[in-house]
Amino acid sequence: MAEVRFEKVGKRYGTVDAVRDFTLEIVDGEFMVLVGPSGSGKTTALRMLAGLEAITSGSIFIGDREVNQVAPRERDIAMVFQDYALYPQMTVFDNLAFGLRRRKVPSADIKRRVEEAARVLDLGALLQRRPGQLSGGQAQRVALGRALVREPQVFLMDEPLSNLDAKLRTQTRGEIRRLQLQVRTTTVYVTHDQVEAMTMGDRIAVMNDGVLEQVGTPEELYERPANRFVAGFIGSPAMSFFTGEEVGLTLPRNGAVVGVRPEHVRPWREGLIGPLRGRVAFVEALGRETFVGVDVGEARLVVFEEGRAAHDVGDEIEFGLVESGLRYFSAESGAAL
Amino acid sequence: MTSRAEQSLGYVILGLFSLIALLPIVGILFTALQEPGGLAAFGTFDGLHFENFKTAWEEGNFGSYLKSSVIVSVSVVAVAVLLSIMAGYAFGLMRFRGSTVLFYLFLLGLMVPTEAIIVPLYYDLRELKLTNTYWALILPQIATSVAFGTYWMRTYFRTVPRSLVEAARLDGASSWFTLWRVLLPLARPAVLTMTVLLFMWTWNEFLLALVMVSDEGLRTAPLGLSFFQGRNTSELSLMAAASVIVALPVVIVYVFLQRHFIRGMLAGAVKG
Numbered sequence: 285m286a287e288v289r290f291e292k293v294g295k296r297y298g299t300v301d302a303v304r305d306f307t308l309e310i311v312d313g314e315f316m317v318l319v320g321p322s323g324s325g326k327t328t329a330l331r332m333l334a335g336l337e338a339i340t341s342g343s344i345f346i347g348d349r350e351v352n353q354v355a356p357r358e359r360d361i362a363m364v365f366q367d368y369a370l371y372p373q374m375t376v377f378d379n380l381a382f383g384l385r386r387r388k389v390p391s392a393d394i395k396r397r398v399e400e401a402a403r404v405l406d407l408g409a410l411l412q413r414r415p416g417q418l419s420g421g422q423a424q425r426v427a428l429g430r431a432l433v434r435e436p437q438v439f440l441m442d443e444p445l446s447n448l449d450a451k452l453r454t455q456t457r458g459e460i461r462r463l464q465l466q467v468r469t470t471t472v473y474v475t476h477d478q479v480e481a482m483t484m485g486d487r488i489a490v491m492n493d494g495v496l497e498q499v500g501t502p503e504e505l506y507e508r509p510a511n512r513f514v515a516g517f518i519g520s521p522a523m524s525f526f527t528g529e530e531v532g533l534t535l536p537r538n539g540a541v542v543g544v545r546p547e548h549v550r551p552w553r554e555g556l557i558g559p560l561r562g563r564v565a566f567v568e569a570l571g572r573e574t575f576v577g578v579d580v581g582e583a584r585l586v587v588f589e590e591g592r593a594a595h596d597v598g599d600e601i602e603f604g605l606v607e608s609g610l611r612y613f614s615a616e617s618g619a620a621l
Numbered sequence: 622m623t624s625r626a627e628q629s630l631g632y633v634i635l636g637l638f639s640l641i642a643l644l645p646i647v648g649i650l651f652t653a654l655q656e657p658g659g660l661a662a663f664g665t666f667d668g669l670h671f672e673n674f675k676t677a678w679e680e681g682n683f684g685s686y687l688k689s690s691v692i693v694s695v696s697v698v699a700v701a702v703l704l705s706i707m708a709g710y711a712f713g714l715m716r717f718r719g720s721t722v723l724f725y726l727f728l729l730g731l732m733v734p735t736e737a738i739i740v741p742l743y744y745d746l747r748e749l750k751l752t753n754t755y756w757a758l759i760l761p762q763i764a765t766s767v768a769f770g771t772y773w774m775r776t777y778f779r780t781v782p783r784s785l786v787e788a789a790r791l792d793g794a795s796s797w798f799t800l801w802r803v804l805l806p807l808a809r810p811a812v813l814t815m816t817v818l819l820f821m822w823t824w825n826e827f828l829l830a831l832v833m834v835s836d837e838g839l840r841t842a843p844l845g846l847s848f849f850q851g852r853n854t855s856e857l858s859l860m861a862a863a864s865v866i867v868a869l870p871v872v873i874v875y876v877f878l879q880r881h882f883i884r885g886m887l888a889g890a891v892k893g
Binding site: 357 | 782784785787788789790791792793794798803806807
């Protein structure tokens with residue numbers, strides 16, 4: 285196990301900066317999620333850590349060792365790929381044993397470690413199958429197992445759940461987290477799915493356009509986003525943004541952009557800021573709760589209602605804001621105020 | 622979904638073209654089995670006279686020609702396949718300076734026909750005292766085969782998921798090990814298809830053999846067939862029998878590997 289450190293790391297493809305001035309410290313045993321939209325540089329950052337992409341500038345450390353010039357196989361890391369990358373002609377057992385054999389681990393140890401991983405991941409019955417005979421979920425577990433048996437210093441995971449259906453994804457999410465807590469191996473996990481990020485990470489690093497926007501615990505990111513991008517990216521449905529003028533309110537910070545999450549926009553009652561009136565633009569009834577998109581002047585806010593709300597598109601409704609839920613951002617830079 | 626009528630029409634068209642492809646072959650076979658010195662027209666059935674093959678074999682010295690062809694074809698194909706796999710791997714999956722320029726240089730070998738280089742090649746090989754040896758047939762054909770083979774294998778290796786190679790790298794496999802143990806078992810259809818194609822082209826090569834060797838013992842089968850035809854213009858059945866003898870090895874190799882061959886041909890066309 286080891287800590288991982290990115291120091292002012294940059295990656296340039298021709299004239300494009302995929303990653304700029306990326307500095308991040310991941311402590312020993314931590315589950316760090318890199319999250320961001322496509323093209324944000326999160327996968328590039330992970331691949332640089334793996335040694336699959338050269339670094340243009342800066343340094344990467346695994347433990348105390350600078351690994352800029354270290355070959356991938358010398359870095360003592362294991363990676364789980366999005367498409368699993370299982371060796372199709374080999375059995376599950378051989379897939380799991382491959383890395384250990386390349387490292388000249390005695391065959392008795394290999395057998396023990398493979399069987400242990402198979403037991404943990406419930407692959408015992410599949411050891412003699414080939415990847416082509418596995419379901420998506422099983423192949424995914426084999427890919428995890430291949431990383432697990434290596435007992436590396438760092439796990440790298442590149443969107444490992446994106447090829448699974450929704451139900452299996454939720455289940456595997458928990459499983460990966462449970463495994464990581466068991467072995468306590470430092471893990472860097474890349475995803476574009478903020479729900480995965482929020483539910484799995486000890487800390488989350490939000491990236492956008494090659495730049496690290498904010499690092500923090502899920503709670504920090506949710507409650508105290510550093511800027512508009514993070515505020516809008518974390519949370520579903522997303523935070524609504526508006527200015528006081530747009531909705532006809534006088535708010536403490538004049539001229540700032542206000543952000544508010546749906547749970548802080550409620551049907552009108554005393555004690556809220558308001559009332560605001562708007563026209564219903566959409567209704568997302570999820571059963572236990574309903575999100576109602578409401579147009580107020582130029583702005584659109586999402587109102588949270590318990591249970592099933594009876595509104596139609598075009599209805600006029602009255603609602604208010606919970607004062608403690610308001611966040612203010614600079615209209616120019618987008619930074620939190 | 623296709624309707625019944627469409628399906629029937631498809632069969633009719635396919636049947637027609639199969640017939641066009643098969644007729645000459647059947648014609649040669651029937652002719653080869655006609656009575657020696659008989660009066661039957663080309664392609665008509667006239668009983669089963671297998672002695673034509675024996676006569677052609679003995680009179681035409683095909684034992685020696687086939688031996689030369691086997692020596693040349695097997696050497697060329699074995700070396701070319703090995704080199705093509707390695708070059709295709711490098712061009713397909715490794716990043717290095719000048720790879721594009723170098724690859725186009727390889728393609729040049731694919732585009733220039735033998736006719737264009739045969740004269741200078743003759744003088745070069747004569748200079749090296751290689752004319753009238755097997756080397757004069759083997760070396761140039763390795764070169765042209767590697768041009769095609771590299772192109773073919775590069776295309777194949779480009780379809781291999783990159784993550785597979787990366788996973789092997791992280792697992793501690795060297796490039797060499799990754800090629801032979803991880804990728805090659807998957808590449809079997811592509812390699813076998815290439816083997817059949819190279820074998821066929823090498824076996825049927827005519828011009829090079831005509832220009833480079835004059836020694837009777839070095840002549841390859843197609844060249845021998847041509848000489849044999851020159852001597853037996855009137856004996857249709859003998860000529861047909863000789864043609865069958867010369868074509869047979871390619872047919873055998875094809876039939877032997879055809880299941881993989883077809884799969885390999887399709888592998889490049891449809892991904893998945």
